[in-house]
Amino acid sequence: MGQATIDQDSALHLDPVGRDEYARLWRDRRFDRMECLSARFNRHTYAPHTHDTYVIGVILAGTELFHHRGVEHAARAGSVAVLNPGELHDGRPSEHGYAYRMFYPSVALLERELSDALGRPAAAPGFTGTLVEDPELFRAIRDLHLTLEDPQADPLKTETDLMRAFVAVSLRHGEAGGRLRPAGQEPAAVRRAREYLDAHLDRPVELADLAAAVGLSRFHLLRVFRATVGTTPHGYxxxxxxxxxxxxxxxxxxxxxxxxxxxxxxxxxxxxxxxxxxxxxxxxxxxxxxxxxxxxxxxx
The missing domain is CATH 1.10.10.60 (Homeodomain-like)
Known part of the structure; x- marks a missing residue:
């Protein structure tokens, strides 16, 4: 079996998807062309391969069996799966198949989100575990995937959900080497954020533009806004x-x-x-x- 580094589209085509299975893959240009996959497999198998991106996703139904780091894993419904770039793995369905949603974010993307959250340059995290039982994170990753699939999704919601999900998985389950600074109170910044949002009701709002307008990092703005207003900027x-x-x-x-x-x-x-x-x-x-x-x- 080959061990080449390939993208997920190539991995899928090594063993074509059957008629009673489905796989939808797309790339999101907003997030460093991150690959996103939604699939249901009953027979499809992956040959051993690696990616130059992370693998982060959730098992929605059934069980996927795969080898990783010399161990056979059973990823069951409700599990969060995390693999580092370059790690060899395969994949096959259990008796009743499985459905999952997966992200393939670049190292640069996770470094950017984590650096913003920590308020300093940060290296991308390393994950020591493979399967994670974290219901809150499961919901965050699943909901983010559904949001990215929705062509009408508000960009402010998309950016907010992605940052919160990827920072959460990095800090909770990765060796990120840092802690979040206290949120504190930023009443002037929150007031300016509300004024900015009030002035942009008729047009899309980017999280980066909102943060720049009030002089805070994106993640710190999300935290202090929620602490003060009780919801996210998108909710407001x-x-x-x-x-x-x-x-x-x-x-x-x-x-x-x-x-x-x-x-x-x-x-x-x-x-x-x-x-x-x-x-x-x-x-x-x-x-x-x-x-x-x-x-x-x-x-x-």
């Missing part, structure tokens, strides 16, 4: 957008234009987010707020 931004949508729904602006004015991708995106927070769709909210306009229903 979403709530403010929904509140603005409520105000606009008192008028006759078409729902599609309300969505754009409040920073949502389209009307469907507005509907989904609005209903999740208000309990009814925007059209229903409008009809309830304005039963009649000039003798006719006020919806669009």
């Amino acid at each position: 931004l979403t709530d403010r957008r929904v509140q603005q949508a409520k105000e606009l729904l008192s008028g006759d602006l078409p729902l599609a234009e309300v969505a754009v004015a409040c920073g949502f991708c389209d009307q469907a995106h507005l509907n989904r987010v609005f209903k999740a927070r208000v309990g009814v769709a925007p059209g229903q909210y409008r009809r309830g707020s304005n039963p009649v306009q000039d003798g006719a229903p006020a919806g669009h």
Whole structure:
């Protein structure tokens, strides 16, 4: 068996996926072209191989069997798997197959996220364990993967979720060589962050731009904002957008234009987010707020 360093796309093609299996792989340009894989395998096997990236992911169902560091592992549903770059491993399904979601982040990406969190240059972590039982981290990695798969995901949420998940796995289960500094109180910075978000309700907000505007690192901003406001900047931004949508729904602006004015991708995106927070769709909210306009229903 070969032991070449290959990307995940090449690894998949060494043994083609069967008709009753699926595998979706994509690369996210925002995060150093990180490969992301969502798959369900019943028979597909991986030959021994290595990656020049980390392997970080979660087992959603079933059990994957694989050799790593001379030991056979059984990665069961609920497990978090972490492998360092260059480590030889294979993979095959157990009797009932398995489903998983995997990230293949570069060394540079983990170094960047960890350095920001620690407030100093930091080397990428080394992981001594292979399988981790950490329910909170499992949910963070699974939810991040789902977010990256969603073309309508807000960039502020995506960046926030990625930083929090990768910093958590690095500090909890890697030899990262550092601790987080105390969050402290930064009332002036939090106030400026809220003002920045309030001024950008109608457009995408990047976490790096927000942090630069208030003079804090990205990770420190996330911590002090949550400590002060009780939610993340993305949570605050979403709530403010929904509140603005409520105000606009008192008028006759078409729902599609309300969505754009409040920073949502389209009307469907507005509907989904609005209903999740208000309990009814925007059209229903409008009809309830304005039963009649000039003798006719006020919806669009």
